[in-house]
Amino acid sequence: MGFSNRVTRALGVDVPILSAPMGWVARPELVAAVSNAGGMGLVPGSLPLEEVRGDIRRVRDLTDKPFGINVPILVARDPRVVDMIVEERVGFVTTSAGPPARYTPLLKDAGLTVYHVVPSLRAALKAVDAGVDGLIVEGNEGAGFKNPREVSTMVLVPLVAQRCGLPVIAAGGVADGxxxxxxxxxxxxxxxxxxxxxxxxxxxxxxxxxxxxxxxxETDTVLLDGALGRPMRVLRTDLVDSLLDLPDPDAFARLAHVTTLYHEGDLAASLAQLGQVAGRVDEILPVAEIFRRTLKEFDEVVGGLPR
Known part of the structure; x- marks a missing residue:
């Protein structure tokens, strides 16, 4: 089955699958592999500005396919990030973790396509008012920072799709066809x-x-820091269990050592932000093979629905 919908046409891709812009994880090799497979790789914009610029240029060395960048608004507070994106000719931007009105007008004035990540219908409506082109609708079962008021992808995606009218990309719980x-x-x-x-x-x-x-x-992830109003979903480890016993764990502070976890593999050093769908992942595969299997299974499932 080929794809032709508002997402593929706006992004210029063959397959409407995005890779999450995971800081320290989605390095240029992963971003480019997703784009080369027909999807939309996203460069994480949470790193220092010049490092992000370097990642963009490295991705361009590795692929001639479209790719995008994520701007986490509360982290990327330097408005020069917009100038850098324009200078580097990146045509697709996702924004997240902050008010969409901060950067959307600037990005749109520069002729870019902008999707905003939303964890609730209220946030989706604000993004629509800000003028975004589409929405990434993130359920609470996904990895990373979450809405303090839990709502799942199963509930949130149809609600936003019905009420907002913009193209919707589902995030949280998706791992295969x-x-x-x-x-x-x-x-x-x-x-x-x-x-x-x-x-x-x-x-x-x-x-x-x-x-x-x-x-x-499927039960090996947990939400931390919920009492502080900034919950994040992480893999349950001995460190996480020790934090769960504390009245004020301040798990966010533990992320200061996340590169030790990612680069050296020390699971006790920090928090591994994973989604519940980890319980459905059972093999390390190249991105191209993930796409191949996903699309094959998608065709089989969709083709079997009339029966």
Missing amino acids: RSLAAAFCLGAEGAQMGTRMLASAESAVHDNLKQAVLAAT
Whole structure:
């Protein structure tokens, strides 16, 4: 089955699958592999400005396919990030973790396509008012920082798709063709994969973390820092269990050592941000093979629906 919808046409891709812009994980090799497979690789914009610029140029060395960049608004506070994106000729931007009105007008004035990541209908409506072109709708089962008020992809995607009218990309819980087909049934026109891409051959993280994903069950992630209003979903480890016993764990501070986890494989050094879908990932594969299997299964599932 070929794809032709608002997402593929706006992004200029063959397959409406995005890789999550995971800081220290989605290095140029992973970003380019996703784009080369027909999807949309995303450069994480959470790193220092010149490092992000270097990543963009390295991705361009590795692929002639479209790729994009994520701007986490509360982290990327330097408005020069917009100038840098324009200078580097990146045509697609996702924004997240902050008010969409801060950068959307600037990005749109520069002729860029802008999608905003939203964890609720209220946030989606604000993004629509800000003038974004589309929405990445992120359920609470996904990895990373979450909405303090939990809502799943199954509930959130059809709600936003019905009420907002913009193209929707589903995020959280998508790892293969069956879950991609489910996202389409819910009203999405694409999906973003994070944990599945972290556990790929091109992912920059240490093999210890990849093997931890393979060993994880569907119940082996947990939300931390919920009492502080900034919950994040992480892999349950001995460190995480010790934090769960504290009235004020301040898990966010533990992320200061996340590069030790990602680069050296020390699971006790920091917090591994993983989604519940880790329980469905059981093999480390090259990105191209992940795409091949995903699309084959998607066709089989969609083709079987009339029966």
